Amino acid sequence: MNSILVTRSSMPDYEEYCEEIKDLWDSHWLTNMGVKHQQLQKELEELLDVPHVILYTNGHLALENVIAALDLPKDGEVITTPFTFASTTHAIVRNGLKPVFCDIDPISFTMDPAKIESLITDKTCAIVPVHVYGNICDVDGIRQIADRHNLKVIYDAAHAFGVKYKGISAACFGDASMFSFHATKVFNTIEGGAVCFHDDSFVRTLNALKNFGINGPDEVEYAGGNAKMSEFQAAMGICNLRHLDDAIECRKKAVERYRSHLEGVAGIQLNPIQKGVTSNYAYFPAVFDETVFGATRNEVMDALAQNGIGARKYFYPLTSTFACFNNAYDASETPIALNISRRVLTLPLYEELSTDDVDRICKVILDCKK
Numbered sequence: 001m002n003s004i005l006v007t008r009s010s011m012p013d014y015e016e017y018c019e020e021i022k023d024l025w026d027s028h029w030l031t032n033m034g035v036k037h038q039q040l041q042k043e044l045e046e047l048l049d050v051p052h053v054i055l056y057t058n059g060h061l062a063l064e065n066v067i068a069a070l071d072l073p074k075d076g077e078v079i080t081t082p083f084t085f086a087s088t089t090h091a092i093v094r095n096g097l098k099p100v101f102c103d104i105d106p107i108s109f110t111m112d113p114a115k116i117e118s119l120i121t122d123k124t125c126a127i128v129p130v131h132v133y134g135n136i137c138d139v140d141g142i143r144q145i146a147d148r149h150n151l152k153v154i155y156d157a158a159h160a161f162g163v164k165y166k167g168i169s170a171a172c173f174g175d176a177s178m179f180s181f182h183a184t185k186v187f188n189t190i191e192g193g194a195v196c197f198h199d200d201s202f203v204r205t206l207n208a209l210k211n212f213g214i215n216g217p218d219e220v221e222y223a224g225g226n227a228k229m230s231e232f233q234a235a236m237g238i239c240n241l242r243h244l245d246d247a248i249e250c251r252k253k254a255v256e257r258y259r260s261h262l263e264g265v266a267g268i269q270l271n272p273i274q275k276g277v278t279s280n281y282a283y284f285p286a287v288f289d290e291t292v293f294g295a296t297r298n299e300v301m302d303a304l305a306q307n308g309i310g311a312r313k314y315f316y317p318l319t320s321t322f323a324c325f326n327n328a329y330d331a332s333e334t335p336i337a338l339n340i341s342r343r344v345l346t347l348p349l350y351e352e353l354s355t356d357d358v359d360r361i362c363k364v365i366l367d368c369k370k
Contacts, residue, residue, distance in 0.1 A: 004357050006310035008350040009183040010247050012239035020235045029231060036234035040189070043241055048171035050196040054206045055234065059158050059180030059193030061227035063091040065209045066176045066195045067126070069202055070152050072097060076125035081111045082320035082329075083337040084130045088156045089319040092128060100124070101320045103334040107272050109133065109285070113141035126152040131160035131170060133271055134282035139165060139173045154178065161187045162248060164278040171196035181237060186251070186280045187244055189237035192229055247351045251281035257355045258284050258347065261362035267293025267369070284349045285314070286365075287340060294370025297343050307364050314346040
């Protein structure tokens, strides 16, 4: 029986990609914002309905750079969530800022706005919420709090490419939104990422920060790094954009099949269907309540592995518990995030996952129930 991976990258036909990169052998222009880069940037600005998209070699450097571009005070505090991938927290810390961890909503797994204001101090300078599993944060609630306290908002939208809330692209919320185009995402450029925003003044700063701080042939304005997207990455993105709708539709069918098996099963909490949100079907998390279901998350994961099926404890552990922070944070201060992190399992989900494979996965899960 074939193994089922937790994810599998979407790719165009080999011939399509070869055709897209063919002219690079004529131009020999492989990086530094070439023709492919410029084309993908314009296509994304149109698709995401945002005036500015700056492309990066990966999403992490995109997030680091946009935080740097805001020129926040070096002793500043940034309210964020521990229920996220390492990149979110590390991007804050690597900018010399202190993360302050806010607990999450137990249904959407996103930052709970009701718990933000109690964390605000005179050092708070920004909020970095995360759209988790494609679930959109309470953007209205967060905006109101940020406006009251004059705080910047940068969304980690790594999971939310193509998602809309009340018809508005996820790229449009906050002062800026970062997307990841990693190989495992709904849309990929092999590795890659982007920052989306409305403020025209960010364009010069972000373009400089990702290119060694260079803003002209003889001008180096910032101590920047190198985070430019290559032409080969951009070409993969151009190809994958052509098939994005089909890829999301395939994911939707797999999600609906999962729900047909697992919806309403006692002891299993599924990802919510958010009102007003157009989903990208990025992930399929399931949260297991051992006292009701009769098996722990880890036992379900082991059973899947024994049957050649990959699953992922995503997100576990909380970023606030990482060894690199030397016990500086107390995970018990975000009890909902801690509880979910110990019980959540993301199940296989990708474009080519068949309904037969979903049936097989669900059978193994349901066989664990006691």
